Amino acid sequence: MPLQLKRRQLIKALAAGGLLSQLGPLPALASDNKRLYVDGLSFLPDDLADLKSSNIDAYLCDISDIEAIQQLDGTTNYKRTYRACMKSITEALDRVNANPEQLLLGQTGSDIRKARESQRTAVFFQIQGADCVEGSIDNGLVQVDEFHAKGLRALQLTHHYGNKFSGGALDNADLETGGQQGLNKPLTTAGKQLINKLNEKRILIDVSHSSPQSALDTARASSAPIVQSHGAVRTIVNHARCSPDEVIRTIADTGGLFGVFMMSFWLTNDKIPTTEHYIAQLKHVAKVGGIESVAIANDYPLRGQKNLLKLNNNNAEGVKQYLDWWHSLRAKKVLGYEVEPSHVVIPELNHIDRMNRIDSALAAAGFAANERDKIMGKNWQRVLTQVLG
Numbered sequence: 001m002p003l004q005l006k007r008r009q010l011i012k013a014l015a016a017g018g019l020l021s022q023l024g025p026l027p028a029l030a031s032d033n034k035r036l037y038v039d040g041l042s043f044l045p046d047d048l049a050d051l052k053s054s055n056i057d058a059y060l061c062d063i064s065d066i067e068a069i070q071q072l073d074g075t076t077n078y079k080r081t082y083r084a085c086m087k088s089i090t091e092a093l094d095r096v097n098a099n100p101e102q103l104l105l106g107q108t109g110s111d112i113r114k115a116r117e118s119q120r121t122a123v124f125f126q127i128q129g130a131d132c133v134e135g136s137i138d139n140g141l142v143q144v145d146e147f148h149a150k151g152l153r154a155l156q157l158t159h160h161y162g163n164k165f166s167g168g169a170l171d172n173a174d175l176e177t178g179g180q181q182g183l184n185k186p187l188t189t190a191g192k193q194l195i196n197k198l199n200e201k202r203i204l205i206d207v208s209h210s211s212p213q214s215a216l217d218t219a220r221a222s223s224a225p226i227v228q229s230h231g232a233v234r235t236i237v238n239h240a241r242c243s244p245d246e247v248i249r250t251i252a253d254t255g256g257l258f259g260v261f262m263m264s265f266w267l268t269n270d271k272i273p274t275t276e277h278y279i280a281q282l283k284h285v286a287k288v289g290g291i292e293s294v295a296i297a298n299d300y301p302l303r304g305q306k307n308l309l310k311l312n313n314n315n316a317e318g319v320k321q322y323l324d325w326w327h328s329l330r331a332k333k334v335l336g337y338e339v340e341p342s343h344v345v346i347p348e349l350n351h352i353d354r355m356n357r358i359d360s361a362l363a364a365a366g367f368a369a370n371e372r373d374k375i376m377g378k379n380w381q382r383v384l385t386q387v388l389g
Helices: 003-017 047-056 082-098 110-117 129-138 142-149 187-201 212-221 244-253 274-290 308-312 321-333 354-364 371-386
Strands: 040-041 058-062 069-071 076-079 104-105 122-130 154-157 204-206 224-231 257-260 292-295
Touching: 040 224, 040 371, 047 082, 047 129, 058 110, 058 371, 082 122, 082 129, 082 142, 104 110, 110 122, 110 292, 110 354, 110 371, 129 142, 142 154, 142 187, 154 224, 187 204, 187 212, 187 244, 204 371, 212 224, 212 244, 224 244, 244 257, 244 274, 257 274, 257 371, 274 292, 274 354, 274 371, 292 371, 354 371
Parallel strands: 040 058, 058 122, 104 122, 122 154, 154 204, 204 224, 224 257, 257 292
Antiparallel strands: 069 076
């Protein structure tokens, strides 16, 4: 029997018996009857009052910073360089340490419980792209150690385009010079070295933005569960940034999870995005990977996409900021960009109270209480506990 299938069956058996690994006696509902809410990706808010308003107990917190790098094909990629990210993680750590009454640096899975008990929010530092450690490939990846010491607990292999470790979801070649559309690059030799290093350091591996082949390769190479912290389903929206069912299933087979994010142009091609479209994505992940693989993600600030909030969630106006980028990739014939986007957010979910709203929508859609417990937070808690300790 394949190792990954054994992992998946073990997780389902533990879940059925109420014995999820290392979670101890934490109930699905706390003493105030509030369900555990954990989010797959957001940011440190400008106003820390947003932490309590969001009702989120813990989340993966993107603390990376970028440098703009011009690609050979004329598009721009925003690389998370070592210099930019070391500065940004230091600043983020200083801010967390300066606000101990509201924030708790997430270092192990038990920190979710600690934050909840002390009415704080646990933030697990994440960087969206391993470009920041490329400089130490020939030196034992010591830059991973440096970032870990600063609190890094989740690392995304790449962002949109490939790097020295992983293929990217949006990799493409110039068709006029004989290139091939829809490049699906594998994990590299350096990428396998990085997977081993991240497993050794107990850092969560995130394949969001990776090519499907790199995601599959990562699942096979990793000895720990992996995640796609934020993404969408290609069966629903046929787009390069959305994941095929094989990727969703293989992530689940590692014991990991798949977080569905808030970027509505990758959730539906319908002209008006609704909460029902979001729930449809969650249902599909559950069907393919099992209920233990489903999670919530944002990819916007806690309050929501800032420009759309200023526009009172007017999608017709808000989508304009994405069109130049969208058209540049359409010209390169990247999968899915031939469909013109008409929206950016689901208005009712582009809101500080979105987690409660998703929870209520899941109940209305027929999800049982224990299933909502898993989707809204316990799946994230399980994976973070398994990987981080």
